[in-house]
Amino acid sequence: MSEAVMEPGGTAGVVNDFARDKQVFGVPWGKAMMWIFLLSDTFIFSCFLVSYMMVRISTTDPWPNPSEVFGLTAFGYDVPLLLIAIMTFVLITSSGTMALAVNMGYRKNRKATFWLMVATAALGATFVSMQAFEWTKLIMEGVRPWQNPFGAAQFGSSFFMITGFHGMHVTAGVIYLLIVANRVRNGFYERCGSNYEIVEIAGLYWHFVDLVWVFIFAFFYLW
Amino acid sequence: MGYVAIADRDHDIEHHDPQTFITKYIWSQDHKVIAIQYGATAIFVGLIALGLSAMMRLQLGFPDTFSFITPENYYQFITMHGMIMVIYLLTALFLGGFGNYLIPLMVGSRDMVFPYMNMLSYWVYLLSVIILIASFFVPGGATGAGWTLYPPQAIMQGTPGTEWGIVLMLASLAVFIVAFTMGGLNYVTTVLQARCRGMTLMRMPLSVWGIFMATVLGLLAFPALLVSAIMMLLDKGIHTSFFMPAISSMGADPGYTGGSPILFQHLFWFFGHPEVYIVALPAFGIVSDLLSTHARKNIFGYRMMVWAIIAIGGLSFVVWAHHMYVSGMNPYFGFFFATTTLIIAVPTALKVYNWVLTLWEGNIHLRVPMLFAIGFIFTFIHGGLTGLFLGNVTIDLPLSDTYFVVAHFHMVMGVSPILVVFGAIYHWWPKITGKMYHETLGRWHFWMTFLGTYAIYLPMHYLGFAGVPRRYFAMGNTDFLPDSAQDLNAAITISALFVAATQILFFINMIWSLTKGPKADGNPWQATSLEWQTPDTPPKHGNWGHDLPECYRWAYDYSVPGYADDFIPQNVPASVAPVGRDHGGAH
Ligand code: HEM
Ligand SMILES: [Cu+2]
Numbered sequence: 001m002s003e004a005v006m007e008p009g010g011t012a013g014v015v016n017d018f019a020r021d022k023q024v025f026g027v028p029w030g031k032a033m034m035w036i037f038l039l040s041d042t043f044i045f046s047c048f049l050v051s052y053m054m055v056r057i058s059t060t061d062p063w064p065n066p067s068e069v070f071g072l073t074a075f076g077y078d079v080p081l082l083l084i085a086i087m088t089f090v091l092i093t094s095s096g097t098m099a100l101a102v103n104m105g106y107r108k109n110r111k112a113t114f115w116l117m118v119a120t121a122a123l124g125a126t127f128v129s130m131q132a133f134e135w136t137k138l139i140m141e142g143v144r145p146w147q148n149p150f151g152a153a154q155f156g157s158s159f160f161m162i163t164g165f166h167g168m169h170v171t172a173g174v175i176y177l178l179i180v181a182n183r184v185r186n187g188f189y190e191r192c193g194s195n196y197e198i199v200e201i202a203g204l205y206w207h208f209v210d211l212v213w214v215f216i217f218a219f220f221y222l223w
Numbered sequence: 224m225g226y227v228a229i230a231d232r233d234h235d236i237e238h239h240d241p242q243t244f245i246t247k248y249i250w251s252q253d254h255k256v257i258a259i260q261y262g263a264t265a266i267f268v269g270l271i272a273l274g275l276s277a278m279m280r281l282q283l284g285f286p287d288t289f290s291f292i293t294p295e296n297y298y299q300f301i302t303m304h305g306m307i308m309v310i311y312l313l314t315a316l317f318l319g320g321f322g323n324y325l326i327p328l329m330v331g332s333r334d335m336v337f338p339y340m341n342m343l344s345y346w347v348y349l350l351s352v353i354i355l356i357a358s359f360f361v362p363g364g365a366t367g368a369g370w371t372l373y374p375p376q377a378i379m380q381g382t383p384g385t386e387w388g389i390v391l392m393l394a395s396l397a398v399f400i401v402a403f404t405m406g407g408l409n410y411v412t413t414v415l416q417a418r419c420r421g422m423t424l425m426r427m428p429l430s431v432w433g434i435f436m437a438t439v440l441g442l443l444a445f446p447a448l449l450v451s452a453i454m455m456l457l458d459k460g461i462h463t464s465f466f467m468p469a470i471s472s473m474g475a476d477p478g479y480t481g482g483s484p485i486l487f488q489h490l491f492w493f494f495g496h497p498e499v500y501i502v503a504l505p506a507f508g509i510v511s512d513l514l515s516t517h518a519r520k521n522i523f524g525y526r527m528m529v530w531a532i533i534a535i536g537g538l539s540f541v542v543w544a545h546h547m548y549v550s551g552m553n554p555y556f557g558f559f560f561a562t563t564t565l566i567i568a569v570p571t572a573l574k575v576y577n578w579v580l581t582l583w584e585g586n587i588h589l590r591v592p593m594l595f596a597i598g599f600i601f602t603f604i605h606g607g608l609t610g611l612f613l614g615n616v617t618i619d620l621p622l623s624d625t626y627f628v629v630a631h632f633h634m635v636m637g638v639s640p641i642l643v644v645f646g647a648i649y650h651w652w653p654k655i656t657g658k659m660y661h662e663t664l665g666r667w668h669f670w671m672t673f674l675g676t677y678a679i680y681l682p683m684h685y686l687g688f689a690g691v692p693r694r695y696f697a698m699g700n701t702d703f704l705p706d707s708a709q710d711l712n713a714a715i716t717i718s719a720l721f722v723a724a725t726q727i728l729f730f731i732n733m734i735w736s737l738t739k740g741p742k743a744d745g746n747p748w749q750a751t752s753l754e755w756q757t758p759d760t761p762p763k764h765g766n767w768g769h770d771l772p773e774c775y776r777w778a779y780d781y782s783v784p785g786y787a788d789d790f791i792p793q794n795v796p797a798s799v800a801p802v803g804r805d806h807g808g809a810h
Contacts (some may be wrong), residue, residue, distance in 0.1 A: 024415040024424070029336040033412040036442065040404060043446035047493075051450060051486060055465055059481035146462040146478075153480060157463035161453070 028194075034201045038208045041169075045212050048165060049219055052158040064150035066221045069143075070134070084221050087130045088213065091170075094123035095210045098177075102203045105196035110184055113199060117181035120206065124174040131167050135160070159220065166216055169209045177202055252338035253764050254323045257345050259655070261319030264345075268352055269312035275304040277723050284716025286697045286709075294696040295383040298367030301694060302384075303359075305370030306392070309498065310399060311352055313640055317505035318403070318441065319348060321647060322410050322434045324655065328754035329431045331419025331772045331794075333765045335409040344406035351398035358384070358391035366392045369694060371495070374466040374487050378459040380473060389459060393452040400445045400452075407438045419753075421774035425529065426793070428752045428778040429522065432529055433508020436536040437501045443540070444497035451490035458482070488550055492543035499636050500539045504532055506643040507574055510596045512778070513646050514578055516750045517593035518585030519789050521779035521803060523577045531570035538567045548616050549623045557616040564614035568607070575604060586782065586789070590748075591665035595646030598673045599639050606635025609684070624694070627687025630680045638676045645672070645729065652736065653743030654754060657761045660736040668728040675722035682711050749790045752778045756792050776802050 025032050056063055067080035074082055101116035138159070142149045148156040180202045183189060189196055248256060279300050282292045292300075323341070327334050335341045358365040367383030368376060376382050377389055384392075414427070414435045454465040458479075466487045467479035515522040522528060544552060544560040578600055587593065609631040613619045622628060645668070652660055689708055691698070698704060746755040758768040772794045780791040780803040791800045 022416075022418050022420060022422070029412055029416050032416050033336070033408050036411050037404070037408055040408075040442040040446060043443050044450060047447050047450035047490060051454065051465065051490065054483055054486045054489075055481075058483040058486070059464075060469075061481060145457065146464070153464050154482070157457065157465060161457060161463075165453075 028197045028201075030201050031197060031204070034204050038204065041208070045166075045215070048162050049215065052154075052162060052219070055154040055158060056152075059152040059154045061152040063152050064148065064155050066223070069138070069150060069155075070221060081221055083130060083134055084217065087127055087134075088217055090123050090130070091127050091210050091213050094120045094127070095207050097123065098203045098206045102196075102200045105184070105199035108196070110187070110190075113196070114181050114185045117177050117184065117199070117202075121174045121177040121181065124170050124177070124206075128167055128170050128174070131163060131170075135163075162216060162220065166209070166212060169212070173202075173206050173209050176205065250342065252334070252342045254327050254335050254338065254341060255655075255762065255764075257341055258320050258322075258324035260345050261315055261323060261348065262321075264349060264352060265312050265316040265320060268307050268356075269316075271356075272304045272307035272312060273723055273726070275300040275307075277720060279304065280716040280719040282696065284713040295364070295367060297696045298369070298694075299359075299365045299383050299388070302367050302369055302372075302392075303355075303365050307355070308637065309370065309502065310396070311355065313502040313636075313644075314403070314441070314498070315348060316644060317502060317640070318410065318434060318438055319345065319406055321430070321505060321509065322438065323406070324651070325430055325754060326410055326413050326434060327417075328757065328762065328766060329428050329752055329778075330414060330417065330422050331753045331767070331774060332413060332417040333767065333771070336412045336417050337409055340405050341409045344402050344409070347398060347402035347405065351395045351402060354391055354395035354398060358388045358395070361387035361391060364388055371491060372455070372487075373491075374455060374458065374484050375468065375470055375479075378455065378467075379470070379477070385459075390456065393456050393459075396452050397449055400449045403441055403445060407442050410438045411435065411442065419771050419774055422753075422793075423774075425526070426774055426777045428508075429511040429525070429528055429532075430505070430508040430752075432532050433504040433506070433511075436532045437504040440497040440504070440536055440539060441501050444494045444501070446494075447490045448494040451487055451494075454490075455487065485547075485550060488547050489543070492546045493540070495546065496543040497536075497539045500535060502636055502640045504536065506599070506640040507532065509647045510599050510643050511574075511578065511581075512750075512752070513592050513596040513643075513650055514581050515779055515781060516650075516748050517588045517590055517596070518582050519588070519781045520581055520585040521777075521781055523580040523583075524573075525777065525779060525804075527573060528577055531574050534570040535567060538563060538570075542567060545614055545619070548619045554616075561614055561616050565611070568611060568614075571607060575600065575607070590649075591660070591662060591669060592646045592650035592748075594666065594669040594673075595642045595649065598669065599642045599646065601673075602634050602642060602676070603639040606631055606633075606639060610635060622687060624692055625687040626683045626691045626693060629693050630683035630687060633680050633683075638680065642673070645669070650748070651754075652733075653747045653760070654745075654757075655761055656737060656740075657743050658736045658740035659743045659747065660732050660740060664728055664732045664735070668725065668732065671725040671728070672722060675718055675725065678718035679715055679722060682715055686711060746792075749788070751776075751780055751790050751792050753793050756794050777804070779803070 025035075070084055071078050071080045072082040073079070097116050097120045101113050101120060104112040104116060138156075143156045143159070145157045145160045147153050180198055184196070184199065189198060247253075251257060251260075278292055279297060281289055282297055323335070363384050363386030365384050366372070366377065366388035368389060372389070372392070378385055414431060418424075418427075454463075457463040458465055458467050462478060464479045464482035466484050467477075467482040468484060469480045470477065511522050511528060542560055542563045544556060545564045548557060548560075582597075609627070613622060613628065613631055649660060649665055652658070686708060689705070690701075690703055691708055698709070743760060745757065745760040748755070753772055753774065754762075756772060757766055773796075774793045775796045776791065776793055778793055780793075780800075782789045783791055783801055783803040786800055791803070
């Protein structure tokens with residue numbers, strides 16, 4: 001086609017803009033791939049959550065009240081969902097430090113990027129530890145994947161499965177962040193000229209894991 | 224590392240050239256080698272599945288004759304046959320095999336965007352195959368739950384393979400999904416982000432469109448299978464009750480309570496229906512290119528073909544419950560799913576019309592790939608029409624779980640894609656190996672396969688109408704069936720064994736070609752798309768020598784009026800040859 005061709009407008013124009021040669025999205029390959037992966041992962045978590053809702057509806061035994069099961073006693077008061085509130089707070093804070101790390105990366109501030117990523121990983125690790133604490137507490141109270149003293153067995157099954165799967169995502173994220181952080185520290189990305197986009201890509205994953213938690217929180221703990 | 228992979232680094236190509244035999248052919252990151260590894264492994268397991276179908280046919284055709292086929296074995300054969308054919312053969316071959324080979328060559332890039340991950344994808348796939356095959360040899364043998372793996376029977380005593388077979392099957396599927404995801408992310412990103420200059424999306428050959436859309440479907444549908452596999456493993460392994468209702472098994476209470484078997488069916492078919500299109504869309508795309516090339520005509524309605532692929536892909540996510548009419552559902556649901564199912568027939572029919580119109584007044588060369596492509600049109604129309612029957616609730620209810628269904632899905636997703644697979648192998652064989660195959664032998668292979676499969680599946684429709692049930696080891700005392708049903712079954716078995724045996728022609732041909740075949744020209748079919756314009760045949764690592772190609776036109780400039788040759792390759796500039804119909808947009 002020669003340069004003189006008229007550009008179509010309207011929907012055809014939108015289609016043409018996306019179909020333009022070489023790249024559909026003006027982003028690095030890794031970032032595009034991460035977006036696509038996260039879309040796929042969204043479907044995994046959606047399937048988990050929808051399945052949870054369906055077994056919750058189909059089971060014949062009563063569903064335990066999450067605010068009671070997940071309550072903690074602090075300073076002599078029974079506070080519902082106390083631990084979960086703290087966990088959620090920690091995870092959302094880690095999204096904040098991650099966003100700062102990305103920003104510092106683009107400013108080529110290696111040291112700040114490194115430390116912010118380490119902070120993010122530390123917050124993530126804190127989250128996983130608190131999750132482990134909560135698992136232990138429930139197990140001590142007799143909740144198992146196949147039974148639970150408060151009512152429907154599916155409560156324990158869904159809880160351990162979904163938080164376990166999410167916890168694995170967080171753990172993998174912590175490891176991923178630490179690897180990238182180490183490479184930021186030793187200047188690897190400057191040598192191969194990739195301009196710290198990898199920090200942003202890791203950040204995408206991290207924000208996604210946080211976002212998923214918000215949904216788990218809403219559907220499992222608040223409903 | 225990072226996003227800087229080899230497609231952008233011309234000067235590094237020498238660097239990347241693998242040196243030793245091991246890095247060149249085994250731990251290879253070259254998409255072409257990975258494609259061949261995928262293809263060879265898939266065909267190997269496919270042969271196992273073919274062998275299993277022969278055993279089933281022996282039993283059905285000549286009951287009480289073969290003592291080594293017990294009812295338990297029969298169920299194991301049926302399950303493994305179905306699962307291998309659908310997932311480990313067709314999905315792996317179309318996406319891992321053809322996807323890997325064709326995408327970078329057709330869009331003009333040097334490789335996939337992340338070659339290392341691409342290599343891992345193959346090795347993880349191989350692992351899943353090994354786990355799958357191992358399940359034949361564990362205590363209790365492979366699972367006999369049927370390829371749909373419906374609980375509760377998939378994990379309840381009485382079904383073969385509930386000890387370890389089902390566990391290995393689910394594990395193998397999970398591993399397969401990991402492998403597919405690693406490959407699939409590569410295919411999608413390569414198509415979206417790494418095309419050569421001028422290769423707009425609307426200039427891509429339809430093969431790439433079909434494989435691309437199928438991969439997208441895979442990335443969105445396999446999650447449902449993964450989740451159901453995890454949940455069933457938990458039900459089986461630690462006695463959760465996701466899918467298991469309170470149930471008593473042989474007088475004992477296995478201790479399940481309150482789960483939902485229907486939930487599994489929803490998850491399975493939310494994956495399962497798109498899966499049908501995961502094997503169909505690449506076939507649609509490839510067959511379009513075969514027809515156009517060998518009819519020396521541009522594909523009819525390119526733009527419509529692309530939109531049809533996209534529409535079919537989207538719609539395939541909202542039809543899943545047409546597999547569950549007999550499970551019982553709200554009539555409004557049945558109405559909804561029947562409607563969406565019939566709507567999907569519209570873009571599908573458009574594609575069929577376009578294929579036929581592509582042939583119309585074409586300069587048809589009945590070479591082997593073309594024969595297979597035309598054979599596909601027949602079998603696909605055939606299977607598509609019976610699909611309309613089964614899509615309607617009231618007609619499906621009596622036909623469900625009869626041989627009518629077996630005939631339908633074998634025509635539409637068994638025979639049709641397999642014909643395209645053969646057509647595609649013959650078509651790209653000269654490019655892949657640099658050798659020509661034996662034309663006459665190829666024609667024999669086509670005619671025996673094509674006519675033979677009709678001899679197998681056409682009678683099955685009648686068996687279905689007569690009420691012969693699917694998944695039965697033997698008929699038993701079914702008075703309503705005429706004795707002739709058994710004669711028909713015997714005839715079908717003979718045809719099936721015949722078809723299975725004729726596949727040897729294909730392998731003889733390939734071996735002949737590799738050893739004695741004449742050297743192939745770089746572009747023996749005088750095709751336009753970029754993979755035929757590589758400097759070397761077979762293409763070397765990096766594909767394009769020093770310079771990446773540039774694309775100036777769509778992939779279908781055949782018989783452009785006023786030009787001497789009847790084809791103009793995509794990398795010929797507009798200043799050299801006229802541009803036919805081009806939907807690609809300015810560049
Ligand atoms: C010559 C080739 C083939 C023959 C003779 C054959 C034969 C059979 C037979 C006898 C059954 C069992 C039917 C029953 O008793 O209900 C079956 C089931 C099946 N076949 Fe094939 N088949 C062939 C190729 C294929 C291919 C290429 C596919 C790929 C999609 C395929 C997919 C299936 C599936 C999904 C099932 C259902 C398994 C189940 O019910 O769990 N088959 N086949
Ligand atoms: Cu379907």
